[in-house]
Amino acid sequence: MPLEDYKRYGRQMILEDFGLPAQLKLRSARVLVVGAGGLGCPALQYLAAAGVGTIGIVDPDDVDVSNLHRQVLHTSARQGWPKALSAKAALEAINPTLYIIPHITSLNSTNALPIISSYDIVLDCTDNPATRYLISDACIALDKSLVSGAAIRYDGQLSVYNLPLQSGGRGPCYRCLWPTPPKQEEIGTCEEVGVLGPVTGVIGVLQAQTAIQLVAELGPYASSETATPTLLIFSALGSPMFRSLKVRPRRKDCPACGREGGARELVERGEYVAFCGGVREDLEA
C-alpha cells in the first residue's frame, strides 16, 4: 500500500482488529449503492472516505433543489446533473484514488442481476417498494449480503438481509420479514410525506458502517462472532430513539429464499407491483 494511504487511513488502521488486513479488504471490496438520495449520500461519503476501492452508484434521477435539504453530496451548482454523476464528483473530491462507477438507470428485472453480480455487497438506499423487493430477490439469487436502510418522516429502519451466519447459512431476506407490502392507505409511502434530513443521515451512515464491518469482518461480523439478524428501528421523536429487535430466521415457505432458484425466477418474472397506483416513484431516497 502506498505511504500516502498509510497517512490517509492511519487513524482507522490503528484501531483494534483493523490494521492493514482490514484496509486491504476495503480496498479490494466492490460495494453497490442503489439510490444516491437521502440514504445514499451519507452512505457513499463514508464508504469512499474509508477507502472502499470500487463503489457503484445506481440512480436514474437528476439533482433537484428539493433534494438538497438532505442529499448532502449534491450541491446547488449541480442541479440538473444526474445524481450518480454528482455523487461521483463529490466522492472523487474526498478520495481520488477510488474507482467510482455510475449507473444512470433505475434497477429493473432486466439489469438487476448483471449489475449486482459484479459487486460484493449491496446497499438498498431506495425509496421504492417495488425496487426493494427486486433488490432483495436479486441479492438472494446472487448470494450477496444486503444492507437495507429506510427513512421517512421522523423514522428510520436498518437491517442486513441475507446475512452470513456462523452456522454457514444465511439470515432472512426482505420477503421473509415483509411477505406483503403495507397497503397504500396505511402509511402514505406514496404521497409526498416528507422526511427529516438527519434521519436519512443517521440510517445512511449506519449502512456504510455496516458494510465496512461486513467487508472488514469487524465486531458482530467477525468470523468468531455470532451475528444475529436484527432490525434497528429509529425515531427522532422516540424515547429512546433507537431499538434493536431480534428477528426471525428464514421462512421455509419464502418464495425467494425458501427454495433453490426461487429468487432468480422472481427476478426474471419481473412482476414487481407498482404499489402506488401504477405510477413509478422516484428511486431516490
Next chain:
Amino acid sequence: MPLEDYKRYGRQMILEDFGLPAQLKLRSARVLVVGAGGLGCPALQYLAAAGVGTIGIVDPDDVDVSNLHRQVLHTSARQGWPKALSAKAALEAINPTLYIIPHITSLNSTNALPIISSYDIVLDCTDNPATRYLISDACIALDKSLVSGAAIRYDGQLSVYNLPLQSGGRGPCYRCLWPTPPKQEEIGTCEEVGVLGPVTGVIGVLQAQTAIQLVAELGPYASSETATPTLLIFSALGSPMFRSLKVRPRRKDCPACGREGGARELVERGEYVAFCGGVREDLEA
C-alpha cells in the same frame, strides 16, 4: 420566505409539527459548531442543508490527509486550508443562502464567552477534554443549550447539557455528570487511538438533528413535552449498538451550575488542565 426556499425545504416543511413556523425558526437560528472534524463535518452538513440561517465554525487547524477518512466536508484538494474555511466552502456549495462565520482559532478562556454569546445553541464537536469543560462552563455562564458529541475507537456518546426543562429549570452540565476527567492511563484519550469514521458520522448527524429539534421545538423538545436529560451511548461493536441512559439532575454542589456566577468565574480563572501531560491536543475531532 422566497419561493425557492419552499422548493428547497418542502420535503421537511410538510412534516407533521414542522411547517413554515419551524423553517422560519431555523432560518433565524444562530448555531455554533466547535470543531470542524469528525463530528463537526456531518453536523455542519445537516445543519446547513436544513436551513439554519447562521452557522459559526470554530477550528484552529488545517486540513490534513489523515483527517479525510472521516472528516467528510474536507477534500483532497483543500489539504492545508484552515478547516473552518474548507467547511465554509463545502456548506456554501450545499446551501448558498446561509451566513457561515469561520472562527479560525481554538476556544480559550479569553474568547469563549464573546464568541459563544452571539449564538443560540452550541455543538461540542471537539476532542479535547480541556475544551469540553471550558465550553460547558461558558454555556452555563451564558445560558445556552449544549449539544455534546464524542467519538473514539468504535464508541460514541451524545448528550444535551443545560437542557431546558419543562419545569423552567435546566438539566445538568458537563461537570455535573463528569466532575473529574478520566485519568490519562485509563482510556487513552491522549495517544493516537484511532476512530472509525462512521462512528463520528452517526454522532455528528445526531448532534445536528438534536440542534434542529431544539430550535424547531420538535418531539421531546416541544414545549408540551417533557424532555429528560439522557446520555445516548453507541458502540459499533455492541449488541445493541445504542443505549439511552437516564441521567441525574444538576448537582447542587456543582462548581459551574450549582451557584450563580460560578461558571463565569471558572471560565475567567481559565484553569483548564492540560490533561494530557501538558501537551494540548488537536481541537478537531
Next chain:
Amino acid sequence: MGDERTIKIKLTFGGGVEVLFSNKRNQTIALPAQTPASGTQPSRPADLRYLILWMSKNLLTDRKELFLDGETVRPGILVLVNDTDWELEGELDYELQKGDEVVFISTLHGG
C-alpha cells in the same frame, strides 16, 4: 395499579401502524388476565391471539382490514414481544406476562 384480573401490557407502534391506533406510538393497557369463556371454549390465560382480538375491539380506530387478517395480523406487520420476533416466541400462542411489551411495526420504504 390494576387488579389481579388484568395484566399491564405495553404496546408500541411504528412504521405507520400507529395511524390505526389514534396515532399514538405508545400505550399501556390493562388486559384481562384470562380470556372470557365462550360456549365450549374454556377460559385460558391471555395470549397474543387474545391480545390482537382485544386490540381490534378496544383500540383499533378504524380500517380493521389494515391490521387484521382473520385472527392474526396482516402479513405486512411484524410483531415483536420484548424486542424479539413473535415467531421465535410461539406466535399467537405466546402467553402474555405482566409488563410484556408488544411492538407492531410495518416496513418503511422511504429514504
Next chain:
Amino acid sequence: MGDERTIKIKLTFGGGVEVLFSNKRNQTIALPAQTPASGTQPSRPADLRYLILWMSKNLLTDRKELFLDGETVRPGILVLVNDTDWELEGELDYELQKGDEVVFISTLHGG
C-alpha cells in the same frame, strides 16, 4: 442457574472502563445475595456498595485507583442501574435485584 444465596447481575462497561475489567464489555456475575457479617456489622442484602467491593476483589484486574475512590467509584465514572443514573436510585444504598444490569461508563473525549 445459580442458587438462592446468589443473585445474577449483568455488568456492562464502556467509555474505557472495560480496560480495567479484562477488556470485556459485558459480564454476568453471581453475586452473594447477602453481604457477609463482619464483627459488629450484621449481614445485609447486597447493595451497590457491596457490588463495588465485590468487583474490586473479584473482577478488577489491576489499578484499583482508576476505579475506586474509598468505598465508591471514582467521580469520573458514571454508574447506572437498569439504564438510570444511580443517583436517582439511592446510589450506594440501592439494593440489587435479580437480573439488574449495572453500567459503568466513563466520558469519551474524542471526536
